[in-house]
Amino acid sequence: MFTIDMQSRIPVFEQIVIQTEEFIRAGILNPGDKLPSVRELTAMIGVNPNTISKAYGELERRGLTVSVTGKGCFIAKNISDVLKTAAEKKIPEFEKLAKELIDSGITKDELIRRVNSLVSQ
């Protein structure tokens, strides 16, 4: 499930957060679904329990999951709203990247063609 690159400059706990988000967007993880327990993920990935705990704490802080001591870590019920809101905050980043590419010699048409070619689920 999770693929961690220990050589990456992106912290392990952040890689877990990012990949969890991706699984949600891909429909692999759905509202109410239970994530692996801290100790399970520890065994699966081969990192320290504290690192997993840090990732789960960050996921909850972002509203993507709800953690309950004794039960587990679950995908939030209102996950689609949370994703939408988070995505809207990323639009400036999208525009900045698009402008960077355009200013570097890539045409608008090329970018638009790329967007249209994307396969949405």
Added chain:
Amino acid sequence: MFTIDMQSRIPVFEQIVIQTEEFIRAGILNPGDKLPSVRELTAMIGVNPNTISKAYGELERRGLTVSVTGKGCFIAKNISDVLKTAAEKKIPEFEKLAKELIDSGITKDELIRRVNSLVSQ
């Protein structure tokens, strides 16, 4: 000219690299132009000379500048080609971000509209 945020999680030397790139794309810095000397930038920004040197080394490594001991650090002559090549390598990143937004509930049309609204120089 340069605006450094010491609180940012982005290293200072990388902020210098990023902003130099932006100045080039904006037409503020052009091929052959001389960047401030290491010691000038040290005084302007208020950081260690080693930090500036590290930024200049990275800029040269990326082909954006050419440093000559005794003369200075200059914007590369073939800068537009370098920018174009670098931009092409970033297209997958652009597509990934676009797909993320689409999968989060933002429409393709909205993204395309945003791209079309960008003011290119």
Added chain:
DNA sequence: AAACTGTACTATCTGTCATAGTACAGTTAT
């Protein structure tokens, strides 16, 4: 009661970033 859940805490190690200080090789202007 046993086995599980998430969480909290201290201590320690590591790597990256930035600083401080010094030094050296090459260029420019006087």
Added chain:
DNA sequence: ATAACTGTACTATGACAGATAGTACAGTTT
């Protein structure tokens, strides 16, 4: 030539984030 400038290299040091190790605790499930 000489002084003042250029980029670069090097060691040493401190600060910080990330990850680990170990232990402990509160709540849930069977």
